[in-house]
Amino acid sequence: MPTKIHPALIGFTVLVFFFLVGPLVIVLGSALSDTTYLTFPPQGISLRWFQNIFEIDAFRRTILTSLQVAVISTFVALLIGIPASYAMSRYRIQLPGWLSTLFVLPVLVPELVLGFSLLKNLAFQFNAPIFLSLIIGHTILILPYVIRVISASLASFDFSIEEAAISLGSPPLKTFFTVLLPNVRSGVIAAFILAFITSVNDVSISIFLTGPGISTLPIQLLAHMEQFFDPTVASVSVLLMVLTVAVMAIVERTLGLTFLAK
């Protein structure tokens, strides 16, 4: 006998689906509109607002900056986050309990406060270059996510596997790369994606740290909106979505497949 689904449940599911997908559809529709102002449903179909992004020099530059900042800060965060999560899981008993809380503290501090204090203490105090400030700010922003996600995947890792490898003659550092990392692969991929998306979409920290000549895409988007209210805003948003999905796909493919082939 097939399970009977209550009509209300179906209705609710459809509502949730619309709630999640609806805004994306509206943004996409507006981006395709052939008008000079934002409107939905689109009036006429045109790709000219997408073309417009690349005609505006500021957008071209900020897309590149955003990608560079996201990639570099994600790698730095992984470089710090993986060993930190490993140490906290491996030596959980020996280490004080507040240590893992310390690493997720940045999440608890409002991002605006974080951005402002970085501006005051990093950019002003040390006159740090804008690009470097952005990397540092974004790394601090995404590190808690990286540590949370990788710690979660390490929680189910049986460290006696590592000891088995060592007892069979594999030095500890080599064991880390050949035994531990392949087994937390999905955690690392998830952390990468989450960190990358958070960095690319960040406004509240970047807004303090960007400056003359160097800006990120969301900040440039804000600046553009202040002057023009044309569908470029929507087309940039679509571009951001496509970019994010593309990165997810690439990471899943490359990291996923190379580790599987091993």
Add this chain to the structure above:
Amino acid sequence: MTKPLSIRNITAHYGQTKVLEDLSLDIAEGELVSLLGASGCGKTTTLRLVAGFLQPTSGSITLGGKDLTKLPAHQRDIGLVFQNYALFPHLTVAENVGFGLKQRGISGDAKTKRVGAMLERVGLAHLAERLPGALSGGQKQRVALARALVIEPPLLMFDEPLSNLDAKLRVDMRVEIRQLQRANGTTSVYVTHDQEEAFSISDRVAIMHAGKIMQLDTPENLYQRPANAFVARFVGFENLVPMKVVARDGAKITAEAAGGVKLTLGLEHFGAIPDNFVLACRADGLAVTDNAAAEGIPATLGLRTYLGRAYQYQSETAAGMLVANGPLSKPLEPGSNAKLVPVPDQCTILAVE
């Protein structure tokens, strides 16, 4: 290839807590010695010290004359079998078994041949390309065993290897482990909390308690002649009655326990008996009888339980509560008076501690 292991005066701490105290243990070439005890007795700590995952506070560990104490774990060349198998989830069965050979620079045909031969020996050749996730518990433990044996280590160590398997498989696997160990003649340390398991496969067993070895002996000696009260209780001597010799008469002595209970014991069975001693009896070693004329410990019977081969009685005596067994042919009612007659075969004499 196989080598004797010598542990000398090892003391170990976890933080401030002392977990091993001045422990020494010598295991001969090809011998299998079990470390047996409840959790927290230090048996796993001893194994981890030998494996190199822990450092002792003092003392030394040598394998075939080579000092291991300061050697990193990956250079100790010891085959380890873990409780939870610890197979590499991302590698196939063949790759798991070949892992140790790869670390030793053995590759290509030589590696394939040795891995194949080893899998053949543990009966898993047909599963070589499977991932560990697709194996049953028994199969996983065989892979773990093959992985440890294929490197032909001078020392094999087992950390409760069978405790995750069901009862039937556990018995089969321990026979298999013993056969493989015998065939290779590899010196082995076997950690377990299961007395039957330890006694059935070991040359000698070390019974451990609170970071010390209470007795190290053959299973037969441990079972029949425990050296102290702890070991006696551990191997099932439930009744420990302190006694004092009051009369010696040739081959017999008469001794008195608390409450004025008197017993006559024959020296031909117990050997020399000191003036003060502890009589240790299994429940089978105190036969319950309602014959008032029998010479034994007078008792008032309490709760009766059915054991299948006998009835067991909680018996109140002047020397304290004792556990004794009586024949199935004659169940006695709780509250009745009876005598508990010592059966020399199931009793032993301990020194007063």
